[in-house]
Amino acid sequence: MVYLRRMDLLHIRTSGGVFGFVGQVHGDRRRPALLAVNGAFPAKGYLHDLVAAFPGANVLVAYTPGMGPPWSAPGGSGAGGLTVPDMTRGLGEAVQRLVGDDPLVVFAASTGNLMALGLTLPAIVRFVAAEPFFRTAGLAPFIAFARRYLADSPPGTGQEAYLATLFGIHADGRLDDRDYSHLAGGIRVPADVIVGSRLDAWDGEGTPWPSLTSAEDRGRLQANPNVTLHVVGEGTGHDVAVAGAGKALAHRLLHRALLDAAERC
Numbered sequence: 001m002v003y004l005r006r007m008d009l010l011h012i013r014t015s016g017g018v019f020g021f022v023g024q025v026h027g028d029r030r031r032p033a034l035l036a037v038n039g040a041f042p043a044k045g046y047l048h049d050l051v052a053a054f055p056g057a058n059v060l061v062a063y064t065p066g067m068g069p070p071w072s073a074p075g076g077s078g079a080g081g082l083t084v085p086d087m088t089r090g091l092g093e094a095v096q097r098l099v100g101d102d103p104l105v106v107f108a109a110s111t112g113n114l115m116a117l118g119l120t121l122p123a124i125v126r127f128v129a130a131e132p133f134f135r136t137a138g139l140a141p142f143i144a145f146a147r148r149y150l151a152d153s154p155p156g157t158g159q160e161a162y163l164a165t166l167f168g169i170h171a172d173g174r175l176d177d178r179d180y181s182h183l184a185g186g187i188r189v190p191a192d193v194i195v196g197s198r199l200d201a202w203d204g205e206g207t208p209w210p211s212l213t214s215a216e217d218r219g220r221l222q223a224n225p226n227v228t229l230h231v232v233g234e235g236t237g238h239d240v241a242v243a244g245a246g247k248a249l250a251h252r253l254l255h256r257a258l259l260d261a262a263e264r265c
Helices: 049-053 084-099 112-116 140-152 159-167 215-222 244-262
Strands: 010-014 017-024 033-037 058-063 104-109 124-130 191-195 227-231
Touching: 010 084, 017 049, 017 084, 033 084, 033 112, 033 244, 049 058, 049 244, 058 084, 084 112, 104 112, 104 244, 112 124, 124 244, 140 159, 191 244, 215 227
Parallel strands: 033 058, 033 104, 104 124, 124 191, 191 227
Antiparallel strands: 010 017, 017 058
16 A cells, blocks of 8 residues: 555545545536545555546546545544544535536445445445445554554654544554444445455465455445445455456446446436
């Protein structure tokens, strides 16, 4: 993972922070829209290929506050500033500003699901989620990455607040569990969830990450009748939808969803 701070993003200022976007929006007529929400510390250009993959749609690739646009914790509803519900509300405001009430398909990767799955915009037709997680204390490889990142970074970058708010990972070494399990039960439209097959313990620095969608998270998702769970491949982990069969499945699901959305235009 590579930390991204891009000044060529379109910044949308909302009540839930500043969101950065790349993508394309057609001005000729009403079209289906695809919102793709990046996770924490995404690789440069991740999800940008969706613009070329779906040229007939309005495609927005979103970077959450702190991941491209500056982190703006002050002013949120929580005692420490922005909260995840604040960011979800802000993401909805930004999307409505950019594509209005066009029929909307939402795709989210990893941490992006914390904001995306809470969206309740009436225009949403379908969710596609890659590797969501709903409890943070068990995210061993990410916790190790975050602690190394904090140790190597100068103070005052804003990522201390980002990591503490979303993940309960504090610069002083404390770790709090953040519980987002309500999101799994709150999905009210059809949703396809793509996960890796490996649920074994992480072997430590330098080894591939297992799936971060725990067995408990999978049970929460499968208890929701709107959710279809796709376990892809053998030996696949958190990067299951980045390349190969998992990415191909994600694109097929998005194509099918956008065709459904197009019928509503």
